[in-house]
Amino acid sequence: MPDSDIAIDVQNVTRAFVLRRRTGWMRRERSVLHAVSDLSFTVRAGEMVGYLGPNGAGKSTTIKMLVGILTPSGGRLRVAGLDPSRQRLRLARRIGVVFGQRSALWYDLPLRDSFELVRRIYRIPSERYRRNLDEFVDLLDLGPFIDTPVRQLSLGQRMRGTITAAFLPNPEVVYLDEPTIGLDVVSKAAVRSFLERTNREQGTTILLTTHDMGDVEQLCRRVMVIDHGRLGFDGELAALRARIGGVRTLRVDLAVPMPAMAVEGAEVVRVEGTRQWLQFPADTSAAPLVSEVAARYPLVDLTVGEPAIEDIVARLYTTDRLPAPRVG
Amino acid sequence: MVISDLASPVAAPARPFGAGAVGCARMWCAVAAAAARRLLCYRATVAASILSSIILIVLRGHVALAVWAERPDLAGYDSTAAITFTVIGQSLVTTFAVFGGMIDMPWRIRNGSIEVDLVRPVGFQRWWLGLEVGRAAVYFASRAVPAAVVGAFLFDLRRPASAGACAAFGVSLGLALLVSFGLRYLVGLSAFWMTDARGVQAVSALVMMFFSGAVLPLALFPGPLGTIAGLAPFGAVVQVPMDLYLGTADGGALRALAFQAVWAALLLLAARALTTAGLRRLVVQGG
Amino acid sequence: MNQRTAERTGGRAGQRVGERVGLLRTEAGSYLLLVGAAFRSAAQYRVSLVLYTLVEMAGAALDLATISIIFAHLSDLDGFSLAEVAFLYGTSALAFALAEAMAGPLDQLGWHIKEGRMDAVLIRPVSVLVQCATMDFSPQRLSRIVQPVAVLAVSVAALDVDWTPARVALLPAMIACGTLISISLAVGIAAVLFVAPDSSLAVSAVRQGSALATQYPLTVYGRRAALLMTVVLPIAFVNWQPALFVLDRPDPFGLPAFTRFLSLPVAVVCAAAAATAWRSGIRHYRGVGG
Numbered sequence: 001m002p003d004s005d006i007a008i009d010v011q012n013v014t015r016a017f018v019l020r021r022r023t024g025w026m027r028r029e030r031s032v033l034h035a036v037s038d039l040s041f042t043v044r045a046g047e048m049v050g051y052l053g054p055n056g057a058g059k060s061t062t063i064k065m066l067v068g069i070l071t072p073s074g075g076r077l078r079v080a081g082l083d084p085s086r087q088r089l090r091l092a093r094r095i096g097v098v099f100g101q102r103s104a105l106w107y108d109l110p111l112r113d114s115f116e117l118v119r120r121i122y123r124i125p126s127e128r129y130r131r132n133l134d135e136f137v138d139l140l141d142l143g144p145f146i147d148t149p150v151r152q153l154s155l156g157q158r159m160r161g162t163i164t165a166a167f168l169p170n171p172e173v174v175y176l177d178e179p180t181i182g183l184d185v186v187s188k189a190a191v192r193s194f195l196e197r198t199n200r201e202q203g204t205t206i207l208l209t210t211h212d213m214g215d216v217e218q219l220c221r222r223v224m225v226i227d228h229g230r231l232g233f234d235g236e237l238a239a240l241r242a243r244i245g246g247v248r249t250l251r252v253d254l255a256v257p258m259p260a261m262a263v264e265g266a267e268v269v270r271v272e273g274t275r276q277w278l279q280f281p282a283d284t285s286a287a288p289l290v291s292e293v294a295a296r297y298p299l300v301d302l303t304v305g306e307p308a309i310e311d312i313v314a315r316l317y318t319t320d321r322l323p324a325p326r327v328g
Numbered sequence: 329m330v331i332s333d334l335a336s337p338v339a340a341p342a343r344p345f346g347a348g349a350v351g352c353a354r355m356w357c358a359v360a361a362a363a364a365r366r367l368l369c370y371r372a373t374v375a376a377s378i379l380s381s382i383i384l385i386v387l388r389g390h391v392a393l394a395v396w397a398e399r400p401d402l403a404g405y406d407s408t409a410a411i412t413f414t415v416i417g418q419s420l421v422t423t424f425a426v427f428g429g430m431i432d433m434p435w436r437i438r439n440g441s442i443e444v445d446l447v448r449p450v451g452f453q454r455w456w457l458g459l460e461v462g463r464a465a466v467y468f469a470s471r472a473v474p475a476a477v478v479g480a481f482l483f484d485l486r487r488p489a490s491a492g493a494c495a496a497f498g499v500s501l502g503l504a505l506l507v508s509f510g511l512r513y514l515v516g517l518s519a520f521w522m523t524d525a526r527g528v529q530a531v532s533a534l535v536m537m538f539f540s541g542a543v544l545p546l547a548l549f550p551g552p553l554g555t556i557a558g559l560a561p562f563g564a565v566v567q568v569p570m571d572l573y574l575g576t577a578d579g580g581a582l583r584a585l586a587f588q589a590v591w592a593a594l595l596l597l598a599a600r601a602l603t604t605a606g607l608r609r610l611v612v613q614g615g
Numbered sequence: 616m617n618q619r620t621a622e623r624t625g626g627r628a629g630q631r632v633g634e635r636v637g638l639l640r641t642e643a644g645s646y647l648l649l650v651g652a653a654f655r656s657a658a659q660y661r662v663s664l665v666l667y668t669l670v671e672m673a674g675a676a677l678d679l680a681t682i683s684i685i686f687a688h689l690s691d692l693d694g695f696s697l698a699e700v701a702f703l704y705g706t707s708a709l710a711f712a713l714a715e716a717m718a719g720p721l722d723q724l725g726w727h728i729k730e731g732r733m734d735a736v737l738i739r740p741v742s743v744l745v746q747c748a749t750m751d752f753s754p755q756r757l758s759r760i761v762q763p764v765a766v767l768a769v770s771v772a773a774l775d776v777d778w779t780p781a782r783v784a785l786l787p788a789m790i791a792c793g794t795l796i797s798i799s800l801a802v803g804i805a806a807v808l809f810v811a812p813d814s815s816l817a818v819s820a821v822r823q824g825s826a827l828a829t830q831y832p833l834t835v836y837g838r839r840a841a842l843l844m845t846v847v848l849p850i851a852f853v854n855w856q857p858a859l860f861v862l863d864r865p866d867p868f869g870l871p872a873f874t875r876f877l878s879l880p881v882a883v884v885c886a887a888a889a890a891t892a893w894r895s896g897i898r899h900y901r902g903v904g905g
Contacts, residue, residue: 067447069446069447070611085611089450092449107366108369109365113365117358120354120355121355121359370813373814373816376818379817386840393835395685398689526663530674531673534674544681544684548687548688550687
């Protein structure tokens, strides 16, 4: 892989925190928390990667190290060829960050003013700025509230504004930390389609931390799962699904109401009139099952459902089920 | 990767230095302007601040008049000079935030918003100075001037000693801002090392207030207290500008301005060093 | 009206008074409970407790230092000696410090309203006033009374006054009334925050201004201002008027002799006015919907 093609390069990165707790009147207890242990991955330019993990897994710590707000205790980090902790200001020009809970917008000023300031700070040529702004206003539907003070905006509007601000300078790499949390449906959809389109058209590398599986399903082909500071999975979403398993659902519509079907390799979990739901192991093919049902029962229609992402990831988080680190 | 946009930063050539400097200055002005605009949003706060200044002006003004009535030439000021000193000095207090604060760095560090500041491609100290200039400009126009005008109505004030004094006063205001910024910025930086910087803030606020000359002209301070007051940087914030206005600067206008400039330089250099150290500590240790 | 009706009416009125007293007692109980909790939580941070106490004392020292510096150059201010001014300072600072410790947290009311915390407050079964006063209670503020007590003691010893029983009795009375007036001032002004949460600065400015003004003899401010501080914003009754009696001085503005003893009635009136203002403030907040 040519070096210029790699946006994010993480090698054996560790980060430990020393915690001091007061036990009793005078004594102090010292413990070491390994937020991130031996983390390694590479992200090519233009990829959109989902970064999953339970709370406290080390996602935010990773992002902070990639941005340069935190230095690693060990290992090597390079973003766009630069060392974030040593070349923070230089790198800051080329990246964008969206913190889910914290906004980079000026609280009391209209949204537009914050964008103007971004233009000045990142020294975006006015032609490109105008073009970008028009496009983003259109994509994220900012028009109705772009002149409203930020403090009067809803969470969804604020997030759309924050994302715009992060993307205005056409950064090479963007980190998004829980961008859709607490958003209304409309905003969520707008944000997702914006990210998908920007990634596709601009080639922006995007690392997306999220708990929302809808985000992952719609946007990320590749996911990394981190837990207790270790990377548990790094590969395609489909592969993750396949590996962890779970169950798939076959929804069958029959011609007449019937008692629960008896089919080999599947179990009926629900019956409602002419409709029945069967569950079968996710790693087996649905084909033989479908043929059997079609052969033995008056079949009108059927649908095959994928296992719920929540289910998959929850299984992944259970420590004893954590598969060995692997690149898919 | 497909470079679909030829104007993207990946394809952009390196900027020539000149354009970079202009861009930097314009960015800086934009930051100050944004800070200024943000403050103007709250009209009630402005009114309240003016009221506060006026109350203090009236109270301290009358006390000053009573004191100078007993001792007409105390500390080299006559009664009118003393009252002018008190009124205008007091009206400048909010502009220079002599009571401390106005730099919410410790608060941002505590709640993590500092991360947003660190992601910006702007120098840390430069950013805060930009905000400060914007704030001071707004406070000067919206609080200092109205309060001084009201003070001029209530008391008999003196005009600047001469055109030269007026000019020196103007310059000294700028220098006073730098000194005041340096002091408060340094105090704010303590939050990088201390989990709770409020004690330091409170103590420094008292010291700054008392030794700036806003409460009493420093010339009144007896003995060793007076010596310390004369050498300390705090006096550069209110005492020096007022002395230049009245033409009563010890040793002449240039000496007074030099005093301010030297302290401003020292404080800003110290601030730079501590900023680097503080940021390094933050990124190595974590929040 | 026969005796039975009279008894019933008297009984009902008495019942209402009894209710009010009971209510006050519950409120006082809640207040002490919450204050105790604040003390305990402050005790967790031993280092900061000591530090802040020192800071508060240093803050009080600032005003005293100003007076000391003035008297380094003068022998008397407007005809008042150092001991007399120190007496005025001590009584004022003590009353305002006590009030500050109890009602000072009301400063934060504007902030709480803007952050949307008032709704949670209104739901709880404790009076809004008690909650606001205890939410940001800091035990360190109590340290502010140490210095004025010391100054007061020293000035009393230094004063050349004929200590009649009346004068001696008036001392604690004037402190108590002064504190009540100061608390009423704090509560009454804080009520404005329900209507205009942004004016926190104005609220604390009026309080600090009152505290500062009464540290000096009111003759310093001229006749008009002094009368304003007697009739409109009666801070003159915090320490100035009773002090005139203690110091055995004629009223420089020619007010009748009995005004010196009006501190208690003035305090009661102020308390009632403050309570009304506070209640209207809450009503306004509820009506507007926050």
